[in-house]
Structure formats: structure tokens, C-alpha cells
Amino acid sequence: MGQFPAGSRMNQESLWHFDGDSGTQIRKLTPKRPQSDKAGLADIFPYYAGFSFEWAKGQLRLEGFDENAVVLDPWNGSGTTTLAARVNDLKSVGVDLNPIANIVAYLRLQDADHMEPCAAPTARSARASQHEPLLAWFSSRTAGRFRQWSRSLSKQPHSTSSLGYVALFRVTRSLTKGFEGSNPTWVRRASNSEDVVDVASRDLDDLIVQEQRHVKDRVSEESHPGCPASIIRASSACLPMAEESVDFILSSPPYLTRIDYAVAYSRELAILGVDISKDRSLRSSLMGTTLIRRRRDVIRQEGYGPKASQLVENISKHDSKASSGYYLKQAKQYLDDLTLSFDELTRVSKRHALMTLVVQDSYYKEVPIRLAEICVEEAERRGWSFIDWDQAEVTRLLTQVNTAARAYPKGKVAETVVTLRRKRS
Structure with a gap:
């Protein structure tokens, strides 16, 4: 499974806790999200990767923060951390560059009583313009009707528009399965x-x-009153937050697995009017993107630590085609984003703040990436x-569905929960 910092070890006993009421040992919740997870409204719009709501709730309770503590998730995704913080009556900030993620995260925090479904726009005869991004999947009349809905929702209060947009996302995904x-x-x-x-406008x-x-019914079933949460669209490498303002970071950084989140959510982005086939700005800015940024858009780090540097060297020396070209650039771009993000996380964290990250290892060809x-x-x-770590084997990987990737022998892949504390000085 790989090695960890000198002197550290995986303590199997840490995977269990003693239940005083029953007098038995109970296995701790793991961050792995069940395939049919509904807790914390995870089912209203499943977001790739991330961790379970029940596990996030448990992590926040475990630390016993006071009422003034601030929780940050710099890769907030669909908002599991911010919702878990609200349930624990903690202030929180969720940051993500993907507008789809932010809409879903905002909706999960809403009170159903303040949420009013939007009525259908009156006109039904519109056809899509030739530049409409939804034409990649829909007929002109269907794409045009979607656009009328989207424009109508953009004029509504946030609670109503988030409900409407998530409904549009769900319908779009269902129709384009x-x-x-x-x-x-x-x-x-x-x-x-x-x-x-092609779907008739009325249908x-x-x-x-x-x-x-x-x-709305699902939100009503799992209403979670509590402390306010801020959902911010921004990069983890440039957090719009004050220095030393965060007590706890709970997150899962994008993995170095060449998952292109803009492509994964291209249909939903099209609902917002974003055509990723023509506009590279969002796609290229997301951490882990498969696009290589233009030179003028690149911000380079001064250097990496030995482990990241060794990974770069291993990729550059691999004998497969493009390893010393495209794949090397993509790995270095990811590591730049990751290390710049750690600069920012350090800047906004208080002295003695805690950070818990869920991190999955991967492979480049047969080269292990011990992320x-x-x-x-x-x-x-x-x-x-470094404080502690728990590790579990990942059994379902994207490499299992990629026939080209199967040609390279690989070992086991681990998902690790890492906990660290910022030093006081």
C-alpha cells in the first residue's frame, strides 16, 4: 500500500471505537460513500468522488470544536462538509470553482419552507440559437425550451433558482443517459x-x-437548521479569506487520475450557458484538468518536496509515448495547483488548526502515485x-474500465484519511 512518514504506522485499533452503552467495539465509519447513499441529500444530484455525509458529521463531532470555530472545505464539491458543519452547529465556508457544485451545495443548505418551485415560462415556441451549447445533445426546440427555463430561473431568488437549476440538471442527465x-x-x-x-416543450x-x-420534498425530509455557511466560487489556490481565520479543514482534493470535472458535468454546464468545447477558461482552470494551460495562464511553484519531485522524474523517464511531453506537463500542472493550494490553506489556518484530508493514490501506467x-x-x-492516518484499499477504479490502462501492471490502491495540525510557530 505504500510507505508513510518515518515513525508513523497504521494503527488498526484506530479503526474501531468502544461503545460504552453496548459494551462492544464498533467499526468506525469510513469516508467511502455508499453507492445508494441518501443521507444528507446525497441523492439529489450525485457528485463524483467525495466522502459520505455520515462520516463528515462524525469527524466534526470527534474534534469537539467550540461554537466560534470555522470549518473550511477548499474543494467543497456538492457541499457535504458545509452541510455536516451546519448539522454540528458550526460556521463553515465551502469553496469550489465549479458552478454546478456550488448550486448543489447551496441547495443542500436550504430550508424547504423558503423554497418556491418555479412555474414554467409562458412562451413555448422558441428555437435554440446556432451557438446554443445544449445542441450537443438536444434538438433545437428542446434546447430552446431548456434555455427559456434557465433564463427564467436566473431572475429568481437564490433559494428558488437553486431548486430549479438542480431540477434542470436532473432532467438533463436523465434524458441524456x-x-x-x-x-x-x-x-x-x-x-x-x-x-x-427531442422532447415536446409541454412534456x-x-x-x-x-x-x-x-x-423540495427531499429537502423537507432532511432539513438541517444551524449555523450559516458560505458557498464561494473560487480557486483553492487563491482563497478569498482572511489570514488565520480557519480552525479546521475537512476536504478531499481532486485526485491525480486525469478526471476532467468540466467534461463530467458538461451537460449541466451547458444549462448555465457554458460550452466547454469552445470556452476553455473554466475547464482549464479546474484542478486536475486534462487540458494544458496556455503559457500566459501558468503560475509555477518554486519547487516541490522530494516525493513530488521523484514522481515528476519517474513520469519524465517513462518509455511510453508522450510521457516526457503531455503527461509530464499535466502532472506538473496538477502538482503546481496542489502546492499552491497548500500555501493558501496554511495562510488562512489559525495556529494549531487541524486539517483532515481524504486522499486516494493512483497510478501513471505502472508508476505508483502516492498522493x-x-x-x-x-x-x-x-x-x-503529521498526527494520524487511516488507510483502506480501493477496490473499484477507473483503470478497471480503461482497457489501455490494464496493459500496465499495478499494485493495490489506497484511500487514506490523513490528519495534520498546524504548528503554533
């Missing part, structure tokens, strides 16, 4: 006019109204002290 492949993060586009989805309206009701070790080393270089 046939464009998904075995890789859950890659979505193809229609190859010809006969391949597009589409009925689907959207029905989804709004369903989502958890890299994260620990980069944090320690910035004044954090």
Missing part, C-alpha cells in the same frame, strides 16, 4: 442530427415541474505536523 459510457466522468456528444434527444415542462417537487504521502510532505514543508 444514453450519452454516458463505462467511464462515469466522460460524456460523449451527439454525432448527428438523428442522435439528439419537458412536466418533467421539470415534477423534479422540482421531488427535490497521500505527497500531501503530507507538502503540508509538513509549510509548518504542519
